[in-house]
Amino acid sequence: MKNAIIGVVGAGAMGTGIAQVAATAGHDVMLYDTHEDAILRSRDKLLRILNRLVEKGRMTDTEAKAIFGRIYFVDTLSAFGPCRMVIEAIVEDLSIKRELFVELEDQVMDSCILATNTSSLSVTGIASACRYSDRVLGTHFFNPPALMKLVEIVPAVQTDPQITEYVTSLITSWGKITVETQDTPGFIVNRIARPFYSEALRILDEGIADVPTIDWAMTDFGGFRMGPFRLMDYIGHDVNYRITEGMYHSYYEEPRYKPSFTQKQLVDAGYFGRKSGKGFYEYGDTSDQPAPIMDKKLAKRIKNRIITMLINEAADAYYLKIADRDAIDLAMTKGVNYPKGLLQWADDIGIKKCVKRMDDLFDFYHETRYRCSPILRTMAASGSRFY
């Protein structure tokens, strides 16, 4: 497998990281971008990262040089001729990606696997642009690819199962944890994580608690590394809002994924979060950080509400066969560092209790957003557990 030459299209944040991962695993990598600037930035970035790894003692200078030496910065797609697999990581636009896949098919071998790193587009829709659509699939890396362990493997409707199997073992051999997911909007992680943000925003909008208190509830009581508002600031509200909005429309205006007007206001104001110096919090040397209201009872109420909504979303993804039980729990613990798999968490809380909490929310609000997943209700009735 190490002999396989890997092509990467798009030398931005993700393409550069994926090239580093594949080269570190011993592959020769062809990295292409239409913008010369992007190639130069990618080259500099890779050199900086590899030098830092040497300084930290994570690899020797010889190893770093060998990794860098395996990455070829190319300026034509025809360089992908000998590639076993090409991973696309260009701009998130369906028609541009489809065009690229058509061009790629003219340059690569018939046996070359074509993968897309899309986070929100239909892999099936991309594959349908191809003559040999059975060799196309999604490989969804997380940012930054070199540090994040998880890769979602997304077979399209057309994908040959042998291709899925090969790519899964190839990417596993790169030290990644792979989970297979159905080609549906948000795949596993971006779908199941939605309530972490949206329910926190809803609690804020209702005036139940303020930003630092909700974050405090989720870190100190929920065990999450970062509270939802801190995390949205970190991801960038432009990105986070776009994902939620995309999910909402892709699922035909599903109320569970309804975007928040409060977040839209931040986007409109250009308050994207950390990267713009302001979001829910202020960033900079002198800014004072607001303190939470240390009300433990309130914190537990917030934590229970958000975790119950997350569990309900995970249970529904399982119910609708988006992925299997282990993939769902692995994806959330390895992809977004949740303290526990959500289906495991459902068992630990008790399925009946989860149903009761969802029903209490529904009874109070009478909104379909708070409907309990049928699988939880069936399990509660039969006394079964996920594990």
Ligand SMILES: NC(=O)c1ccc[n+]([C@@H]2O[C@H](COP(=O)([O-])OP(=O)(O)OC[C@H]3O[C@@H](n4cnc5c(N)ncnc54)[C@H](O)[C@@H]3O)[C@@H](O)[C@H]2O)c1
């Ligand atoms: N950034 C993330 O957190 C993240 C995480 C997972 C998946 N993704 C997905 O990965 C893909 C890339 O995202 P990114 O953040 O690296 O974007 P980016 O903007 O950092 O990089 C995209 C690169 O693609 C190049 N490009 C654009 N059109 C091209 C074309 N037709 N041919 C060749 N190169 C082209 C651009 O010059 C740019 O260098 C997107 O599909 C995105 O949704 C991003």
